[in-house]
Amino acid sequence: TAQLDLSGQRWVITAGPTREAIDPVRYISNHSSGKMGYAIAQAAQLAGAEVQIISGPVSIGVPDGCKKIAVESALQMHQQALELANKADVFVACAAVADYRVSDVATQKIKKSADEMQLNLVKNPDIVADVAALPAKPFTVGFAAETQDVAHYALDKLKRKNLDMIAANNVALLGQGFNSDDNALTVFSSKNKTELPLASKKILAEQLVQLISQHYIEKK
Ligand code: C5P
Numbered sequence: 001t002a003q004l005d006l007s008g009q010r011w012v013i014t015a016g017p018t019r020e021a022i023d024p025v026r027y028i029s030n031h032s033s034g035k036m037g038y039a040i041a042q043a044a045q046l047a048g049a050e051v052q053i054i055s056g057p058v059s060i061g062v063p064d065g066c067k068k069i070a071v072e073s074a075l076q077m078h079q080q081a082l083e084l085a086n087k088a089d090v091f092v093a094c095a096a097v098a099d100y101r102v103s104d105v106a107t108q109k110i111k112k113s114a115d116e117m118q119l120n121l122v123k124n125p126d127i128v129a130d131v132a133a134l135p136a137k138p139f140t141v142g143f144a145a146e147t148q149d150v151a152h153y154a155l156d157k158l159k160r161k162n163l164d165m166i167a168a169n170n171v172a173l174l175g176q177g178f179n180s181d182d183n184a185l186t187v188f189s190s191k192n193k194t195e196l197p198l199a200s201k202k203i204l205a206e207q208l209v210q211l212i213s214q215h216y217i218e219k220k
Helices: 033-048 074-086 127-132 151-158 200-217
Strands: 012-016 020-023 026-028 050-055 067-070 090-093 100-102 121-123 139-146 166-169 183-186 193-200
Touching: 012 033, 012 074, 020 100, 020 200, 026 074, 026 100, 033 090, 033 151, 033 200, 050 074, 074 090, 074 127, 090 127, 139 151, 139 200, 151 166, 151 183, 166 200, 183 200, 193 200
Parallel strands: 012 050, 012 090, 050 067, 090 139, 139 166
Antiparallel strands: 020 026, 100 121, 166 183, 183 193
């Protein structure tokens, strides 16, 4: 197959978890490692794209040649994403954005007292859906981590969020998904379904970037 050439294209990729502050020393987050998003960034960069990663806190290094914009909260990621997506050709939402944030972040460390306490949570904005609603909408790709009815929920998200593609993985299967070095994906567009079987996130990212590129060219 011909060598993939993404030169002249700008790709923006969200990756990693978000952190939602409770007080100055505590937060709510999740187990996302950022590995899949960073692997996609690396594959796109190696194929010639200009790549910006909007990243929550992760322990892995930035791929050579990619630019990292470090954020913590979903609101910060949302702001950066909307700004950068305006000038992007392709937007890939790989981040595990916290669905909710604490409504009133305490300015001082919360002291231990009563046996029970409540945190009030409010819904975070849907970053990828807001990017897909931009007048200058880039080719927009989402992810769906599901534990059941993978195809059903993925196709629902594709439609509801107005995405061009969605990559679904079954996180209930052992040895793939969150924090793992391997993954398997089922990729849906409105017309096609493509299975990318269990492989390293590096190999999978190369295949996914290829697939995104094909659909992006067809759409243009
Ligand atoms: O709805 P759900 O969280 O399962 O959708 C997952 C997809 O939506 C991922 O691509 C994720 O990055 C994106 N997402 C987002 N902002 C949110 C929640 C999810 O961009 N607040």
